Amino acid sequence: MASQSGQCVDRLIERSNTIDGMLIEFDGDQKNVEELIQRSRSYIRETQAFIENNKPVIPTYILKKISDSLSKLEQRIDEKNKSRFKFKFTSKTHTDHKPDTVVTPHNAKGTCTETPEASSKVQLPQSIPEGQKGFLGKEGEDLLLQGDEVDSKAISLVNLNRCNVKIHGFADTAYIANLKDCQVEVFIASRSVTVRNCVDCKFTLMCQQLRVDSCKKSNFTIFTSAESMLEGSADLSIGMLKPDIDGTQVGQSTLHDLMLRAKFDWSQNKWRCIRDFDCLTFSTDKPSNNFRFVED
Numbered sequence: 001m002a003s004q005s006g007q008c009v010d011r012l013i014e015r016s017n018t019i020d021g022m023l024i025e026f027d028g029d030q031k032n033v034e035e036l037i038q039r040s041r042s043y044i045r046e047t048q049a050f051i052e053n054n055k056p057v058i059p060t061y062i063l064k065k066i067s068d069s070l071s072k073l074e075q076r077i078d079e080k081n082k083s084r085f086k087f088k089f090t091s092k093t094h095t096d097h098k099p100d101t102v103v104t105p106h107n108a109k110g111t112c113t114e115t116p117e118a119s120s121k122v123q124l125p126q127s128i129p130e131g132q133k134g135f136l137g138k139e140g141e142d143l144l145l146q147g148d149e150v151d152s153k154a155i156s157l158v159n160l161n162r163c164n165v166k167i168h169g170f171a172d173t174a175y176i177a178n179l180k181d182c183q184v185e186v187f188i189a190s191r192s193v194t195v196r197n198c199v200d201c202k203f204t205l206m207c208q209q210l211r212v213d214s215c216k217k218s219n220f221t222i223f224t225s226a227e228s229m230l231e232g233s234a235d236l237s238i239g240m241l242k243p244d245i246d247g248t249q250v251g252q253s254t255l256h257d258l259m260l261r262a263k264f265d266w267s268q269n270k271w272r273c274i275r276d277f278d279c280l281t282f283s284t285d286k287p288s289n290n291f292r293f294v295e296d
Contacts, residue, residue: 005057010275012058012066014229015047017194017211019069021175024156026076027129037077044070132156134175138163145169146251157184168250170258174207187250190262195220206241206255206264219294225264227273236291240271 022040047070051058128134134156135143143165145155150169157165157176167174167186174189179198186193189207201218210220210228216235222228223241230236243266248255259266272293279288 005059008054008058009062010227010229011050011277012047012062014211014231014277015043015050016066016069017192018043018213019047019073021177021194021196022073023076024129024175026080033080037080040073040077044073128156128158134158135160135163135165150251155186155189169253170261174205176203187248187255188258188262188264204241206259208262208264212236222271223264223266223269224271224273225268227270227275229275229277230288230291231277233278234290237294238271238274238291239294240269 022036022043025036047066051063051066055063128136132154133145133149135145135158136156137159139161141163143160143163146166146168148169150167150171152170152172155167155171155174157167157174158178160179160182162180163182165182165184167184167189169187171186171189173191174186174193175196176184176194176198177196179201181200182198183202183204185204187204187206189205191207192209192211193205193207194211194213195203195215195218196213197215198218199216201215202221203218204221206223208224209226210222210224212220212228212230212233214232216233218235219237219239221239221241246254246256246259246266250258274288274291276288276290278290
């Protein structure tokens with residue numbers, strides 16, 4: 001069982017990653033800016049409540065990280081509001097719904113207690129953000145990025161249907177959202193891969209950490225050098241990426257060369273280390289019902 005401090009760190013890392021996704025949404029062509037702003041504000045309040053509720057057991061370094069993320073999100077909200085009112089100062093807005101309410105449970109002992117999550121509905125970006133590479137809004141296509149197209153870059157794969165996607169090279173991170181009936185291969189992401197709102201997909205991934213949110217009926221064959229995080233997902237199968245592919249050609253390099261660059265070691269594949277936040281009592285004796293391990 002992980003320590004209370006460790007659980008809080010994991011939750012705040014996941015929240016920081018969710019905020020990164022919101023920042024990407026702000027970079028897109030938003031048709032429903034008001035909904036995104038309201039959702040972002042609600043998430044900021046929930047995260048602040050979580051921090052206040054668990055502050056005694058949260059390390060200083062993670063407090064700084066999440067504070068920086070919250071500041072960026074608040075700044076983006078302010079920028080979007082200024083832009084809206086600059087060009088629409090004569091418009092009259094009406095709000096029929098009540099403000100979001102955040103419930104902060106009493107926690108005198110400083111243990112790790114979660115607050116309610118923001119709405120899982122996601123307004124996805126309408127374009128790949130500047131400085132990133134990827135694919136958006138494709139159907140029934142074979143898609144490939146490799147070599148210099150990928151090197152040290154953030155990758156975004158959004159709104160894909162029945163696509164076969166290969167990301168071959170030394171990517172930094174990968175953000176994968178709203179895919180249906182796709183096959184995705186990422187070799188490699190030197191940091192995290194986030195997979196969100198995907199269904200009936202097959203993922204073959206090599207990364208430092210895998211984060212899965214709101215996915216259904218999908219298969220993951222993975223190498224991860226850190227514990228994976230799972231939330232709001234069901235009917236997943238998870239298997240081990242085997243070292244017999246070590247010499248596979250990946251763009252201009254071999255998978256072996258990319259692993260050396262990322263300091264990945266086949267003997268340290270933590271593919272079975274899964275933290276399911278919807279089943280915090282998960283253990284080898286009491287497995288989560290949301291996923292199953294697959295071993296050939």
